[in-house]
Amino acid sequence: MSKDHIGELEELILLLILMLKEEAYGLAIRKALKEQANRNVTIGAVHGTVNRLESKGFIESSMGGATEERGGRRKRIFSITASGKSILQKSRDVKVNLWQQIPELSIEKA
Amino acid sequence: MSKDHIGELEELILLLILMLKEEAYGLAIRKALKEQANRNVTIGAVHGTVNRLESKGFIESSMGGATEERGGRRKRIFSITASGKSILQKSRDVKVNLWQQIPELSIEKA
DNA sequence: TTATTTATTCTATAAAGTATAACAAATTAA
DNA sequence: TTAATTTGTTATACTTTATAGAATAAATAA
Numbered sequence: 001m002s003k004d005h006i007g008e009l010e011e012l013i014l015l016l017i018l019m020l021k022e023e024a025y026g027l028a029i030r031k032a033l034k035e036q037a038n039r040n041v042t043i044g045a046v047h048g049t050v051n052r053l054e055s056k057g058f059i060e061s062s063m064g065g066a067t068e069e070r071g072g073r074r075k076r077i078f079s080i081t082a083s084g085k086s087i088l089q090k091s092r093d094v095k096v097n098l099w100q101q102i103p104e105l106s107i108e109k110a
Numbered sequence: 111m112s113k114d115h116i117g118e119l120e121e122l123i124l125l126l127i128l129m130l131k132e133e134a135y136g137l138a139i140r141k142a143l144k145e146q147a148n149r150n151v152t153i154g155a156v157h158g159t160v161n162r163l164e165s166k167g168f169i170e171s172s173m174g175g176a177t178e179e180r181g182g183r184r185k186r187i188f189s190i191t192a193s194g195k196s197i198l199q200k201s202r203d204v205k206v207n208l209w210q211q212i213p214e215l216s217i218e219k220a
Numbered sequence: 221t222t223a224t225t226t227a228t229t230c231t232a233t234a235a236a237g238t239a240t241a242a243c244a245a246a247t248t249a250a
Numbered sequence: 251t252t253a254a255t256t257t258g259t260t261a262t263a264c265t266t267t268a269t270a271g272a273a274t275a276a277a278t279a280a
Contacts, residue, residue: 005149007236007267008118015208018215026259037204039115045238047259052236071247072257088215094147095205098125105128105198117236117267136228155269157228162267181278182226222280229274236267243260250253 003056006087010058012037013049014088017059017078025064025075026050050078058084113166116197120168122147123159124198127169127188135174135185136160160188168194 006014016032017024030046033039053059064075080088099105116124126142127134140156143149163169174185190198209215 005118008115008121009237011118012204012208015205015212018212019208027257036208041237042239043259044240044261048237051260070256071245072255073245073259075257076259085215092205092209092215094122095125095202098122098129098146099202102125102128105195105202119268137226151268152270153228154230154271157230158268161229180225181276182224183228183276185226186228224277224279226277227275230272232270232272234267234269236265238265239263241260241262244258246255246257248253248255250251 004087004090006053006058006091007049009039009041009045009049010053011088011091012039013046014053014058014080014084017080018085018088022077024078029078053084054078057081058087114197114200116163116168116201117159119149119151119155119159120163121198121201122149123156124163124168124190124194127190128195128198132187134188139188163194164188167191168197 012033013029016029016036019036020028020032026043026046029050030041030043033041033046050059050061054061059078059080061076061078064077122143123139126139126146129146130138130142136153136156139160140151140153143151143156160169160171164171169188169190171186171188174187
């Protein structure tokens, strides 16, 4: 267990959980990955990753209430922990720092 | 072969190769990972990653000239390709975009 | 011609990422 | 009251990435 860094998909999902707030559950994360990060993964991939993140203490989960509208199982809602937020910030800081030292990348932007 | 995204260490090494320019070779990359990214990996880990990046077309390599000062084998110098630069920019754009949508992370900075 | 130094390569394993299929629970309708 | 439908999570198996440690190689110096 490394604990001082996370994988690439782990980072994206952590960010999306922050964005989705109360609506951060498996299928919604998968949809957001596609729409916000152009990343098409199966639902199994999402759940595998959130399980890993939870066992590392970066997120926690609780079962949501019964569905409002039509049928369906209850949602497992995820939220980020303090250490999850902390590792996201570290990851960002490292990259921002590197990017700033590379004029090449800053200039040639889309 | 995914081709539309890279691993976390792959991204860091890609960035460091850009930074190191003519001095981008195994041991220097390892040193930079430690100093610039707080990431302590063995030299074997670095070479495994650069080999992967090269086979994916994100970097290319050539053998440097004989060492200037004391003994030692010749360096394998890496440089980034157009597609390597492109994938770095995509990766950055996705994350910058997400971060901007999360006020929580922007405020609570170190 | 052997030591020393600086580097890369090889090999084996753990962790992260991924897809597919199976299962479960809630609602709706028969 | 039970079968169908919907929405969701879990289980399993496999590939790719990440990693360490040891072996090897090539250059210079003694």
